[in-house]
Amino acid sequence: MEFIYYFGEVFTFWSFSLLLLGTIFGLILGATPGLSPTMAVALAIPFTFKLEPAQGLILLGALYTSTVAGGAVSAILLKIPGAPANIATTLDGHAMAQKGEGARALQVSFLASLFGGVIGVLLLIFLTPILAQWALAFGPSESFWVAILGVTIIGTLGGGSVVKGLLAGCIGLWLSTIGFDDILGTQRFIFHSSLSGGINIIAALIGLFAIPQVISMFAKGRQTQDMEVIDVKPHSLFKSVHEVFSSVRALGIGTTVGSIIGLIPGVGGQIAGLVAYDQSKNFSPDRKRFGKGHPEGVIAAESANNAMVGPSLVPLLTLSIPGSPTAAVLLGGLIIHGIFPGPNIFRDYPAVVWPFINSMLIGQVLMCIFGLAIAGYAARIARVPPHIMAAIVLTLAIFGSYSVQTSMNDVYVMMILGVGMYFLERYGYSAAPLVLGLILGPIAEGNFVEGSMIANAQNGVATYFLTGTLNLVLILMVVASISYSVWLELRSSKAGLPS
Amino acid sequence: MNRLEHAIPAGVIMLVGLWVAWISFTQNPAEAFLFPRLISTIFLTLSIWTFVAAWVKPSEVNATISATTWMNILPGLIIGAICVFWMGKAFGFYTASIITVFTLISYYDPAPHRQISSWIKRILITAGFIAVMYLLFAMLLGVFTPRETLFR
Numbered sequence: 001m002e003f004i005y006y007f008g009e010v011f012t013f014w015s016f017s018l019l020l021l022g023t024i025f026g027l028i029l030g031a032t033p034g035l036s037p038t039m040a041v042a043l044a045i046p047f048t049f050k051l052e053p054a055q056g057l058i059l060l061g062a063l064y065t066s067t068v069a070g071g072a073v074s075a076i077l078l079k080i081p082g083a084p085a086n087i088a089t090t091l092d093g094h095a096m097a098q099k100g101e102g103a104r105a106l107q108v109s110f111l112a113s114l115f116g117g118v119i120g121v122l123l124l125i126f127l128t129p130i131l132a133q134w135a136l137a138f139g140p141s142e143s144f145w146v147a148i149l150g151v152t153i154i155g156t157l158g159g160g161s162v163v164k165g166l167l168a169g170c171i172g173l174w175l176s177t178i179g180f181d182d183i184l185g186t187q188r189f190i191f192h193s194s195l196s197g198g199i200n201i202i203a204a205l206i207g208l209f210a211i212p213q214v215i216s217m218f219a220k221g222r223q224t225q226d227m228e229v230i231d232v233k234p235h236s237l238f239k240s241v242h243e244v245f246s247s248v249r250a251l252g253i254g255t256t257v258g259s260i261i262g263l264i265p266g267v268g269g270q271i272a273g274l275v276a277y278d279q280s281k282n283f284s285p286d287r288k289r290f291g292k293g294h295p296e297g298v299i300a301a302e303s304a305n306n307a308m309v310g311p312s313l314v315p316l317l318t319l320s321i322p323g324s325p326t327a328a329v330l331l332g333g334l335i336i337h338g339i340f341p342g343p344n345i346f347r348d349y350p351a352v353v354w355p356f357i358n359s360m361l362i363g364q365v366l367m368c369i370f371g372l373a374i375a376g377y378a379a380r381i382a383r384v385p386p387h388i389m390a391a392i393v394l395t396l397a398i399f400g401s402y403s404v405q406t407s408m409n410d411v412y413v414m415m416i417l418g419v420g421m422y423f424l425e426r427y428g429y430s431a432a433p434l435v436l437g438l439i440l441g442p443i444a445e446g447n448f449v450e451g452s453m454i455a456n457a458q459n460g461v462a463t464y465f466l467t468g469t470l471n472l473v474l475i476l477m478v479v480a481s482i483s484y485s486v487w488l489e490l491r492s493s494k495a496g497l498p499s
Numbered sequence: 500m501n502r503l504e505h506a507i508p509a510g511v512i513m514l515v516g517l518w519v520a521w522i523s524f525t526q527n528p529a530e531a532f533l534f535p536r537l538i539s540t541i542f543l544t545l546s547i548w549t550f551v552a553a554w555v556k557p558s559e560v561n562a563t564i565s566a567t568t569w570m571n572i573l574p575g576l577i578i579g580a581i582c583v584f585w586m587g588k589a590f591g592f593y594t595a596s597i598i599t600v601f602t603l604i605s606y607y608d609p610a611p612h613r614q615i616s617s618w619i620k621r622i623l624i625t626a627g628f629i630a631v632m633y634l635l636f637a638m639l640l641g642v643f644t645p646r647e648t649l650f651r
Contacts, residue, residue: 050640163548167512170542174519177535186531189522218575219568222609387607391600392628394579399592399632403642408588415583419576426564427508445534452533 002346003125006354010362015058018051019359022062023366027374029063030070032384033080035393037067038326039213042205043393045333046400053337053349057356060333064326065360066367068305069113073375076105076298077232078383085305088273092290092297099293102232103375107240108295109302110371115244116255116303117364120310123259125357127311128346131318135343140451141465143342145474147444150321151437153264153481161428162485168429172437173444175199182442183449194409201332203401203410204417204438208431209329210397211418217390237372243295250280250296251303258307262324263314276304310360317341317353320443325432331439336404340443504563505553509546516546578602592644593633601625 009015022044029040041063048056071082076093089109096105138146151169178189179198190196244251257276280300281290290297308324315321320341322328334341339349346353401414421431455464465471520543523535564572578599586595604624610617636642 047635047640163545163552167542167545167549170538170545171512171515173538174535174542177538181531184528184531186526186528188526188531188535189519214579215572215576218572218607221567221571222607385608387609388604388624390575390607391603394582394603395596395600395628395632398583398587398596399636399642399644402587402592402644403636403640406643408645411583411587415580423508427505448534448537449530 002129002350003354003358006351007358009054009351009355010058010359014051015055015355015359018055018059019062019363020366022059023066023363024370024374026063026066027070027073027367027371030067030082031073031375032389033074033078033082035067035082035389036209036213037064037071037083037085038329039209039393040067041326041329041333042202042209043396043400045202045205045329045336046403048333048337049403053339054352054355056337057330057333057352058359060330061356061360062363062366064330065117065306065309065363066371067326068309069110069117069302069367069371072109072113072298072302073106073371076109077102085273085308086301088277088301088304089298091277091301092292092294093301095291095293096295096298097232100233101235101293103235104240104243104295105298106232106375107235107237107372108244109298110368110375111240111244112251112254112299112303113306113371114364114368115251116258116305116307117309117367118361119255120259120262120307121357121361121364122310123263124310124313124360127263127314128317128357131314132343132346135318137470138343140447140454141468142470142474144444144447144451144465145471145478146319146321147440147447149474149478149481150315150319150440151433151444152478153321162482162489164428165430165433165485166482168424168431169433169437172434172439173441174437175204175434176438176441177445182446194412197405197407197409199413199417199438200401200404200407200410201439202336202404203414205329205332205435206397206401207414207416207418208421208435209325210393211415212422212425212431214390214394214397215419215422217386217393220386223386232375244299247296247299249283250299253280253283254300254303255307258304259311261304262308262311272304272308273301276300306364313357317345318343320440322436325435328432328436328439332435335439502554506550509550509553513543513546513550516543519543574606575603578606588645593629593637596632597625597629600628 010019026037026040029035030037041060044060044063048059051059068083068085071086072089072093073082075081075086075089076097079090079094081087081090093105093109096102135146151173152166174189176199178195180186180196181188187196254276257279258272261272261275277290277297277300280296281287284290284294284296286294312322312324312327313330316327316331318341320331322331331341337352339345339352397414397418398411401410402408404410421429421434424434425431451464452461455461458464466475516539519535520539523532523539526532582595582599586598589595590598601621604621605612605618608617608621610620612618636644
């Protein structure tokens with residue numbers, strides 16, 4: 001119950017102001033089609049440098065929570081999901097809006113998000129210390145395998161081709177070795193002087209997540225906006241509250257599915273929303289209403305994608321394995337503030353981690369209140385034309401990557417990696433495993449080198465890294481995640497479906 | 500067409516993999532390249548697999564960038580590249596940003612260029628955005644960016 005002790009930290013003037021700011025901006029950014037939560041968090045990291053670590057993380061956590069919920073606004077009113085996590089929300093949410101029930105859909109969506117989100121954060125509060133306690137038994141070899149497991153899982157389960165996912169992870173791991181070797185000070189892969197300091201994680205994050213979206217917006221050309229925004233007519237909030245909390249089945253399925261999927265590293269909110277929607281439809285007596293504007297469809301999808309947020313941070317905080325691409329960016333944010341997630345995180349940084357987690361709990365309530373208040377207006381703000389959005393995001397990316405170390409080299413790296421990622425994405429490579437490889441690379445290498453030194457003084461490298469119960473369990477998990485994904489890919493290719 | 504389209508990028512990645520493996524296994528001291536050797540072996544194996552797969556079994560994913568899309572992307576990319584690689588340092592970040600944002604929103608704006616109101620709108624958007632950027636980065640965060648022209 002240590003978390004209660006740190007609740008007061010959230011209500012200091014600066015922390016609460018940042019929480020409010022993050023929530024409101026997150027809702028607006030989430031409602032803007034084309035701006036993903038991952039990109040929003042990546043672009044916000046430079047703004048946290050001047051803040052205390054706890055305050056910086058509160059801002060990033062608030063953005064993460066509210067961008068996922070805000071994505072429902074454009075999903076419902078514009079039929080364009082604000083984030084991949086909101087895809088399932090469009091199915092019934094937009095149908096409701098077309099029937100003149102836009103306000104009802106938005107209210108139901110935010111209330112379901114609140115319920116799912118609170119349960120998810122409570123799981124985060126109670127599960128994280130247990131997993132951290134378990135992870136205390138990890139030595140260098142286990143920590144090495146955990147880092148490899150992180151890259152493998154996000155590479156294989158993140159969707160798309162398994163080989164391309166793993167290859168992207170390898171590219172990330174290689175990029176992390178560029179620069180001077182930490183132990184011997186040897187130059188590695190420095191083919192240009194701008195790379196002598198290595199690749200800065202934040203500049204890379206901004207480039208990999210923001211620039212491909214900027215180029216995608218350019219690709220639309222001089223296109224006029226043909227988005228039709230549906231007017232939101234007033235609807236009784238009490239009726240919506242009653243409706244949400246009487247839809248126990250949809251709420252229960254959504255929250256359970258979201259929480260479980262959040263705990264599985266690398267799967268993310270998109271899968272959570274779709275699986276919850278599908279299961280809710282299967283178990284519903286009036287399944288024929290699904291897809292035609294049934295509130296239960298919105299409740300299941302939104303409670304799931306918000307319930308996923310909290311648990312996705314459990315493996316992140318205890319094992320350094322992010323549960324979603326946005327959590328991977330948060331890992332970058334933690335590292336830049338000198339906080340290295342791991343089993344000792346609650347012992348070493350309780351004054352940072354607990355206020356951050358507590359703020360996510362309070363943030364859920366604020367997200368619901370502001371979401372209900374500004375949803376109708378947010379949809380209008382969300383209609384910022386793509387060409388203006390592209391110019392704004394590009395400039396923010398340049399300033400953001402420069403401000404990390406006030407170095408032009410970081411801006412060059414950001415731009416080159418971003419343009420490269422745009423083309424790689426077209427060929428089926430994903431940014432998430434690449435980013436994770438880049439972030440987890442130094443952790444994997446540090447433990448690999450330390451483990452090799454210990455191994456050389458004992459029974460040899462192979463015995464040290466490949467024996468022992470925990471090592472074997474982790475190796476099995478790596479093999480299982482690859483095998484399962486290969487099986488899924490083979491099955492979908494036989495059925496003629498995209499992987 | 501589809502075969503080449505996927506085989507060329509896979510081939511480029513394979514060449515990078517080959518180069519990384521070559522550097523890792525030929526450079527000294529060996530201790531500094533222990534981890535790169537491990538990952539470059541996997542990198543090279545996977546990249547060869549991807550290349551062979553792209554050649555043997557053409558992907559169903561159409562990754563072709565049409566001429567129209569190229570024509571849409573290129574001006575934005577060129578303006579962005581000029582800003583990053585030259586203007587940012589030569590003119591200072593704020594001046595470069597004014598030019599970049601204004602050029603980008605003017606070029607991509609679907610509103611007719613003969614309308615004076617659309618030009619006023621573009622100027623106002625650029626001015627408003629740069630003012631916010633200046634407030635955020637120069638005044639609030641205290642980030643010292645190159646400011647050779649207009650902004651000191």
